[in-house]
Amino acid sequence: MTEKMILELIEKRNFKEIKEILNDMNEVDIAQFLEELPEREMILVFRLMKKEEAAETFTHLDAKFQKLLIEAFTERELKDVLDELYLDDTADLLEEMPANVVERILLNTDSQKRSMLNTLLNYPKDSVGSIMTVEYVDFKKTMTVNEAIKKLKRVGIDSETIYTCYVIEGKKLIGTVSAKDLLISDDEKTMEEIMESHVISVTTTDDKEEAAKLIGKYGLLALPVVDRENCIVGIVTVDDAMEVMEDETTEDISRMMAVSPSDDTYFGTSVFQHAKNRIVWLLILMLSATFTGMIITHYEEAFSAVPILVSFIPMLMDTGGNCGSQSSTLIIRGLAVDEIGFKDFFRVLFKEFRISLIVSVVLAIVNAIRIMVMYQNIQLSVLIGLSLISTVIMAKMIGCMLPLLAKKCGLDPAIMAAPLITTLVDTGSILVYFSIATRLFQI
């Protein structure tokens, strides 16, 4: 199924065939495909879809295309799409649209929905509240399996998931019942008898990453969200958790490379915004690298007397930087997946120390041999060997400590990654190198 084919069918006004093709496609793929069509054709094809499929496809479109469609919609069409959307998707939509579009959307929403939307929109950006959905199924604890299944049949179609249902007493969450439990239990048993009463839950103000991690850790399909009184207010589903995990990874990786994280995709970000996201850290790191330069200036006499000294600067700087980023990366990742915590500070330090001993000695020996072969200069071999050993050990110590300290101070450990570590280690390694050199060569 290609873009060209559809455009030809539109030309021929063979809408029946287009409908059949669309019928055979998954909504995620239709959305991807629509985004590649010219605007007029995109709107035309969208209108050929059935109501439910159209709404589902709509949620998978980029904000830019959603806006185009809404502007083309009649009030009737807009209402049809909005009626089919889950509330959390509508809230996401409102966040992305300009004021005039928001107004049109709200005019086509009933007052009950508007007030729920308002609540959803007021949760902080990274909170569980901002990603939760309010369409879940709950049962009273006295309901029988039979009654519960009847309720499921009635309300299930409008719920984002029916596979985990929630047992309440008043509004308080007291247990969970899975659709599997309902199917394999006796009709007459009550919810209280078959429910799992050890409920894993989060609150609306918890970090959304926390919710995603819990879903992953316990292998859940949905996680209930409760307020301070333990009343259930929503759920987070596993597909949203997967999205959060992916976004958090992208954010962490960006931060680790000194790029300010952004919610947009690579191509979705403008050249100017890309430049802005990258330049702040570059400036900070550039200016701190000039300190290393000043230290070098301080040792002008040394390298004027023995010019070959200068040629080892890149090797020392790079090796130090690489060793430091290896350690910081592994620690940052360990922190992200909750394997490592600040309590492991000394355990990590000791482990990295032993690793750096092995690594540095191997590197020093390889280099000393290379220098002996190339320059037949024992003094130089010793200097580079000693400098490498101190640089590697220092780099790995800094590399493992800074992310842990950042975590302790409530900062994102990811900013303590390669670029910052490299700049810090540079200064240290140049200092050590020239101190040893001036002593060994008695300059």
Place this chain on the structure above:
Amino acid sequence: MTEKMILELIEKRNFKEIKEILNDMNEVDIAQFLEELPEREMILVFRLMKKEEAAETFTHLDAKFQKLLIEAFTERELKDVLDELYLDDTADLLEEMPANVVERILLNTDSQKRSMLNTLLNYPKDSVGSIMTVEYVDFKKTMTVNEAIKKLKRVGIDSETIYTCYVIEGKKLIGTVSAKDLLISDDEKTMEEIMESHVISVTTTDDKEEAAKLIGKYGLLALPVVDRENCIVGIVTVDDAMEVMEDETTEDISRMMAVSPSDDTYFGTSVFQHAKNRIVWLLILMLSATFTGMIITHYEEAFSAVPILVSFIPMLMDTGGNCGSQSSTLIIRGLAVDEIGFKDFFRVLFKEFRISLIVSVVLAIVNAIRIMVMYQNIQLSVLIGLSLISTVIMAKMIGCMLPLLAKKCGLDPAIMAAPLITTLVDTGSILVYFSIATRLFQI
């Protein structure tokens, strides 16, 4: 609930209380907790659990502790645990255990299971086959909703998920039916009438990352796995997909920082293994950094005449490295989440070129001003400004091209990250810097 409390209860032989505490805990947490107990106590507490909970807890234990338990088990106990395990968990277990333990496990498995295990174990390490489970529910296309629900009630308890069921004709997969469809459809409808016939599936030999991505993209709870004849042979569930995603991220991040990826956790890897994982790339990068050193040696006359030149080397090297890794990181991530492909080569190149123009000019101006203030030397300002602009542009071009080329050649783009880019850019930036310097200062 603390370790100390349980140890005290064991001391007092108050097993009833321990049982109650365990009853209140999630199996994932029990596993975490057991791993912190001394060996004898761990085995004792494990034996206090009910059969199903014990088996579930067992799957969440690290291989080391699983081995301890199996060695302590009687044949009866071993059989009980094995009976409760899903086949994919048993296959994982067999992969981790030493030969004598494997033998005991196989002796306690019936021949039908043994042959299925054999098939599972023969799939390549990163294939879908290696993570799939064979316990799924299938329906004949002529079955009615009523019959299907009856079958679900009968076999559901032994299936890893009942929420997506598969409709087959012979053994061929022709559609999927969700538990939700079953609950909300009329009792007399057949599977053929209510099934979704556009099935997204993978084959046993596909990459497991591919399966995880499809589950994320289409928001699935399970993905069917078919053989070459489109016969269903297993399913991949969303919780396994989340694990794959997390492992792949860890692997990518390790590779990006020049650490050979390993399946083990940070603390689970020995000091010696850590050193081994890190040293290969360090050696390669160290030796290539010596080329940069040789280039510097080539310009000995230049920096002997104008020693201040040396002090800008760290700043140029670091800025080049950082600019290059920013670009390569964003491209590697874009490739990982399928936003960017090799087809975008020139689009990416043009985008990065415009970004690098903005970034480099800003950095050059800031530096030129700083140098004018500090040294009142226009020549030096011009030299550093020009060198910065060429370094940044070159770094960003190399940084965005290499991951794309690696992808094209079937290599993992992640190896084209910070460390390699930095080393390459170093050589280039030093060359450019000294070429401009020798011309400007007429050395």
